[in-house]
Amino acid sequence: MDIKILDVAAKAGVSSATVSRVLNNNENVSARTKFKVMQVIREMGYQPNTAAKNLRSQKTSTIGVIVPEINNSYFAEIVKGVENKAYASKFKVIICDTENSLEKEQEFVKLLLNKSLDGLVLVTPLMTNEEICHLADLHYAIGVVGRCVEHEQIPCVVTDNVSFSKEVVSHLVERGHRHIAFLSGYADAVDSYERLEGYLKGLREHHLPFRPELIENGNFNERGGYEAMMRLVKRQAGFTAIYTANDEMALGVYWACSELGIRIPEQLAVVGVDNQRIGRYITPGLSTVSQPKTRMGRAIVEKLLARLEHQELVGERIVMIQSELIIRGSSNHYIC
Amino acid sequence: MDIKILDVAAKAGVSSATVSRVLNNNENVSARTKFKVMQVIREMGYQPNTAAKNLRSQKTSTIGVIVPEINNSYFAEIVKGVENKAYASKFKVIICDTENSLEKEQEFVKLLLNKSLDGLVLVTPLMTNEEICHLADLHYAIGVVGRCVEHEQIPCVVTDNVSFSKEVVSHLVERGHRHIAFLSGYADAVDSYERLEGYLKGLREHHLPFRPELIENGNFNERGGYEAMMRLVKRQAGFTAIYTANDEMALGVYWACSELGIRIPEQLAVVGVDNQRIGRYITPGLSTVSQPKTRMGRAIVEKLLARLEHQELVGERIVMIQSELIIRGSSNHYIC
DNA sequence: ATGAAAGCGCTAACAC
């Protein structure tokens, strides 16, 4: 059997309470005793039993993180930030890759209820805001990334969709474009909606008319982008630039253009969002918006751990992370 | 305070032992009692406390997985397999992204010692085989992916580096190549070594001489591949094809070729390993070897959980996962 | 088939 605290206590000639105090850096231990105990701990290779500690202290030093798919660089980067920050605070991280299954997500949430987890990070969750708020009402510590949930005690890390989308429009206008199409993702995604909003605000700022026939939906994936672009072209609406709500759809646009013989950027400027690695390798390089994903992960953990420590949220509830427009060949061309 | 097993017992008019039996699907409970207890559990929304359960049963239903970097599709896919399989068996997964820090890796291993984890999966670990074997000697459940550790009780999931490398050579020979260069990763990496071995065996099989001046090291990254290719060319060794130990270095070769005006595949055939997504988008498409990463993750968890259940390893200790050669434009050209 | 009771290994309130 393993060594337990009483074994250490016996060998060090003190009580288990004193050993516990040493382990938990309690003030009330003389330097001499502390030294002695530490020495015995090292000698015996003692490791405090986590389950016993958790049971007694009603804490686990563990948080969960739920992502739709871990094998997607966007989420993997966020998870990295979560793990790194948690590790720095001696917290463990249990992951859940839901594969877009609401059921699996809800199943995982039970780890909060059965006290396997001190807190939970939801990255673009499938659950409704009501469900999330309900958990927070029950005083569970929740943090959300990529969506804004209206609840006093829920910190949210979001991106500045509206602001960078306006920036994209400004950039295109500056290059001489006046007819800019927009490809959204699924209609009900917040990111989609907010990027559309930013696009519209950008147009207004530059006194450009909003033309509904220049809006299409591409479901956030490559094929969807391809098909949306085909529909747009067939409509003969006339546009010289396209802003796609993510890089994936931009790839679909590239694909469509190569089939249709449309030259990028001379005949069509393209700007995406996500700064996927591929964008740097395709020709021409894809202009895009870069979001500091790892930092987003770190930020939400910071908020969550503070909430855990002080029993309530501290500081700003909503953390908006600034993104950066990266201009590459696909939109870096002046038209007259 | 939360509801505990005694509350359920009281309300159901039974003892806590009976409730526990129901929860753990023990045979010795009458159908009637079981039904009644289940009903009360549901009514009260009872959730068994994990820490108490863990403490009492000396198990955690949790495994750890250590990867060098989670934000790398190769490892992310493996983690996905690990998580999916674990979830299917009601196990939780704690991740550790070491960022190639041996220290962090060793720190994480302590979770095994302090009983936070029932088992641990090491993906291309930094630790020495000795360290890993030592843990296994102490009867901790360990699984290794991407490296073969010689220990009775350690299951290993590895790829068929030698065999697919031979296949790559055969493919190139079939296209008419007789002077094939090889770019290895870091010299001490097993993958590097085995791929080199397969390359050499492939040459022998086709009665081609081994020419040491055609071997270079590119550190598994893009820049390294670029520099290695430059050295190779400067050497004027004369070769018409190059096999790089991963796709990353192949990208470096593309880069070098574009600077040097070498046409792929007409003047140089290129084959990589990993089937990174980028390979499909660059021009010409990169021939590569695809490894079923998610399946590797599932496989090691399967082994590990079986080992946990039966207290010892069952079935094959070494699982070799078959890879697939994907031929794209970069090598699909016959030379005379 | 069910209940009583003894811990699992630790922490913290209380006593000295």
Place this chain on the structure above:
DNA sequence: GTGTTAGCGCTTTCAT
């Protein structure tokens, strides 16, 4: 500054 001790909430003999 240190020791004693009572649990944390569950599982599992051992009775019955």
